[in-house]
Amino acid sequence: MFKAQGFNVQYGSDICADRLNSIGDYILITHIEPWQFLKRKVKNQPLEVIEAKDLSKKYLDNLANRVPAVHIVGLGGGSAMDTAKWVHWRRQLPLTQIPSIPSVDACFTRMSALREEGGVKYEGDAVPELVIVDYELFRSAPAPMITSGIGDILSCHTAWFDWKYAHEQGRDEFGWKPSDPEISKTYLKELADCAPGIKAQTDDGLKRLMELHRDVGWRCHELRHARFEEGSEHFFAYTFEEVTGRTIAHGELVSMGVLIMSKFQGNDFEGAKSIVESAGTRHRLADLKVTEDEVLKSIRRTRSFSKEQNHWFAYAQTIDFDAISDKEILDCLNW
Numbered sequence: 001m002f003k004a005q006g007f008n009v010q011y012g013s014d015i016c017a018d019r020l021n022s023i024g025d026y027i028l029i030t031h032i033e034p035w036q037f038l039k040r041k042v043k044n045q046p047l048e049v050i051e052a053k054d055l056s057k058k059y060l061d062n063l064a065n066r067v068p069a070v071h072i073v074g075l076g077g078g079s080a081m082d083t084a085k086w087v088h089w090r091r092q093l094p095l096t097q098i099p100s101i102p103s104v105d106a107c108f109t110r111m112s113a114l115r116e117e118g119g120v121k122y123e124g125d126a127v128p129e130l131v132i133v134d135y136e137l138f139r140s141a142p143a144p145m146i147t148s149g150i151g152d153i154l155s156c157h158t159a160w161f162d163w164k165y166a167h168e169q170g171r172d173e174f175g176w177k178p179s180d181p182e183i184s185k186t187y188l189k190e191l192a193d194c195a196p197g198i199k200a201q202t203d204d205g206l207k208r209l210m211e212l213h214r215d216v217g218w219r220c221h222e223l224r225h226a227r228f229e230e231g232s233e234h235f236f237a238y239t240f241e242e243v244t245g246r247t248i249a250h251g252e253l254v255s256m257g258v259l260i261m262s263k264f265q266g267n268d269f270e271g272a273k274s275i276v277e278s279a280g281t282r283h284r285l286a287d288l289k290v291t292e293d294e295v296l297k298s299i300r301r302t303r304s305f306s307k308e309q310n311h312w313f314a315y316a317q318t319i320d321f322d323a324i325s326d327k328e329i330l331d332c333l334n335w
Contacts (some may be wrong), residue, residue, distance in 0.1 A: 002190040004211040006218025007108055008129065011207050012187075013136045016075075016098055023035040023071045029084045031076035034100035037140045038075070046073070052080040055115040057123075064090035073098065074107070074128075077145075078250060079323060081106035082113050085126035095128040101141045102149035102198075102209050103251040107131050108217025118242050119309045132211050135203050146201055147280045151251030151258070153191050153212045155233045156184035157272050158261045162231030162314040171313040174227045183219065183228055187212055188317065192275050199280035232265075232316035233257030239305040240298040248288055255281050256288075260299060260332045264324070265315050273335070283333050292330055299329055 010019075020026070021044045028035065028046035047070060050063070051234065064087045072091075074084025089112075090096035096278045097107040106113070108131065111122040138146060160181050167176035190212060197205020220226045236257035241247045257274055263269040282288050285295065300321045307317060321329065 002186070002208070002211065002215075004215035004218070006039065006221070007127075007131055007214055009131045009133060009137075009210075009214060011133045011210075013110055013203070014041075016134045016137060017043075017224055018044075019096060019098075019132055020073065022093075023073075025068075026071035026073050026096075027067050027087075028075060029080050029087065030074070031080055031100070034076050034098075034137060034140070037100075037137065050083075052076060052083040055079055055082055055113065057114050057116060059128055060086040060112070060114070061090065063087060067091070067093075069093060074314065076100050076251075078106040078113065083086065085110070085128075086112045086124055088128070089124040089126045093324065095126060096130050097128045098132045098134065098137070100137050101145040102138060102206060102213070103145050104149075104153065105152045105213040105217055107261075108214045109158065110217070110221050115217045120238055131214075133207070135206050138206055139201055141301050143201070143280070144252065144282055146206070147199060147282070148249040148251030148255065149198065149209050149213075150191060150195065150275065150281055151254035152229065153187055153209070153216065154258050154272060154275060155231070155254050156187050156229045158233045158258050158265060158267060159227065159229050159231035160184040161262075161265050162268045162316075163227045165315050166313045169313065173312060174223070174225050176227075177213065180228060187216070188271075188275070189248075192278065195275055195278035216294035218249050227312065231312075232261040232314045235306040235309075235311050235314060235316055236299060236302050238309070239302040240294070242305055243298045243301050244294050248290065252282055252288060255283065256290075256295075256333060259283060261316060262331060263332045264319055269332070283335070285330070292326070295333070296326055296329060 020042045029050045071094045072088050073096045074081045099107040110125050112124045114121045165174040194205050194208035237253040262272045
């Protein structure tokens with residue numbers, strides 16, 4: 001059985017209130033929906049509720065400087081986790097992270113994903129006292145916010161290909177070894193096994209998904225990089241945000257990137273497709289409320305945007321998507 005490493009994690013149902021009632025004074029950094037779900041269950045109300053909305057360094061520093069020296073609680077998705085991490089890191093205050101959705105791995109990564117100059121930059125070093133994974137809180141979210149949780153694990157499928165390719169081209173900054181792909185294969189096998197449970201939202205499926213996120217976060221810290229899980233698929237996701245000025249669920253956007261990039265890497269597209277289907281992750285553009293034009297403009301901008309952002313070398317930087325037909329690209333998603 002797969003066994004994750006790193007971080008202090010508590011799993012269970014309806015366990016959030018016990019933690020919040022026991023930590024004394026705290027500041028809550030959150031989104032509206034999960035706090036509405038939990039608020040009536042919590043006797044020890046926060047000193048202040050701060051809605052996570054701005055991940056610019058200027059805003060985060062101003063926030064960190066003004067909050068009182070009390071416990072920091074992050075409750076919500078990626079932006080709440082990243083904001084809470086930043087305040088904790090800047091002020092060295094105690095931190096509890098409570099993810100409300102499993103669609104991002106931010107509760108298990110130590111750096112915050114800042115939005116600066118149209119791109120994403122990682123900075124900081126945060127380790128929470130405790131990460132609470134509450135199955136009932138997860139199940140209070142819309143189903144796509146759960147099934148999109150596969151994205152940051154499935155990304156290992158295309159990212160390890162990129163890392164190996166960079167090594168072969170003499171452009172690897174991190175010392176790829178022949179044993180490295182085995183890390184990704186282990187993650188992908190476990191993800192394939194638990195995908196039906198993720199779709200059904202079982203306790204076992206949700207725990208196994210979060211254990212994968214946990215191990216990826218720990219490994220990123222141990223290796224001091226995310227090369228094995230961030231590559232062409234993430235670069236497409238970042239480009240989509242830059243081109244469209246908006247985003248969709250991170251895991252869905254990354255899964256779109258995996259499907260497209262694995263097809264043109266010649267890297268077991270059918271295997272990636274099978275996991276997406278088993279987990280019930282949305283991929284058709286109509287379901288995602290994404291237009292064909294948005295996808296095509298984003299994929300054809302990925303190569304230049306990735307170079308402008310100084311992303312590490314990846315296969316996407318070698319593909320001339322202008323020479324590939326619209327249908328070939330869109331067929332990766334509309335099946």
